[in-house]
Amino acid sequence: xxxxxxxRLPEATFLTMTDExxxxxxxxxxxxxxxxxxxxxxxxxxxxxxxxxxxxYVDNLDALKEKGVDAVACTAVNDVFVMDAxxxxxxxxxxxxxxxxxxxxxxxAIGLDLxxxxxxxxxxxxxYAMIVDDGVVTEIFVEENPAEMTVSGAENVLKAL
Numbered sequence: 001x002x003x004x005x006x007x008r009l010p011e012a013t014f015l016t017m018t019d020e021x022x023x024x025x026x027x028x029x030x031x032x033x034x035x036x037x038x039x040x041x042x043x044x045x046x047x048x049x050x051x052x053x054x055x056x057y058v059d060n061l062d063a064l065k066e067k068g069v070d071a072v073a074c075t076a077v078n079d080v081f082v083m084d085a086x087x088x089x090x091x092x093x094x095x096x097x098x099x100x101x102x103x104x105x106x107x108x109a110i111g112l113d114l115x116x117x118x119x120x121x122x123x124x125x126x127x128y129a130m131i132v133d134d135g136v137v138t139e140i141f142v143e144e145n146p147a148e149m150t151v152s153g154a155e156n157v158l159k160a161l
Contacts, residue, residue, distance in 0.1 A: 002111035
């Protein structure tokens with residue numbers, strides 16, 4: 001079952017890079033008591049993700065915060081080291097939180113996992129964006145084609161805030 005507007009995020013654990021190295025962060029801890037825009041990319045360093053999706057959120061970060069967003073986070077079914085390298089390469093480190101869903105547990109739990117094995121990519125996440133307020137999804141935008149970025153970009157999310 002795919003997560004929908006009004007649903008509470010399921011309990012899952014991401015890894016994030018800290019100054020001390022990889023550290024776990026639960027959905028309960030991360031999303032509790034604040035408004036977060038979470039967007040998912042099918043894979044770090046893939047063309048649309050690296051060249052368009054992440055930069056769109058970096059460019060619109062101030063506008064999102066002006067609309068009451070406390071944090072913007074990017075997730076992908078990649079390991080924490082790749083996600084950290086993606087954050088650095090996109091000049092997004094310290095601006096956007098990168099939440100590694102290395103085994104795809106979160107993507108599966110919300111019903112947005114994607115079988116990209118036909119492209120040699122294995123299990124991935126659909127491309128989407130959601131607005132989460134205190135752990136509850138208030139808006140969700142899922143791309144029909146994960147290779148494209150039409151509804152999951154920051155400008156569309158801004159319209160919904």
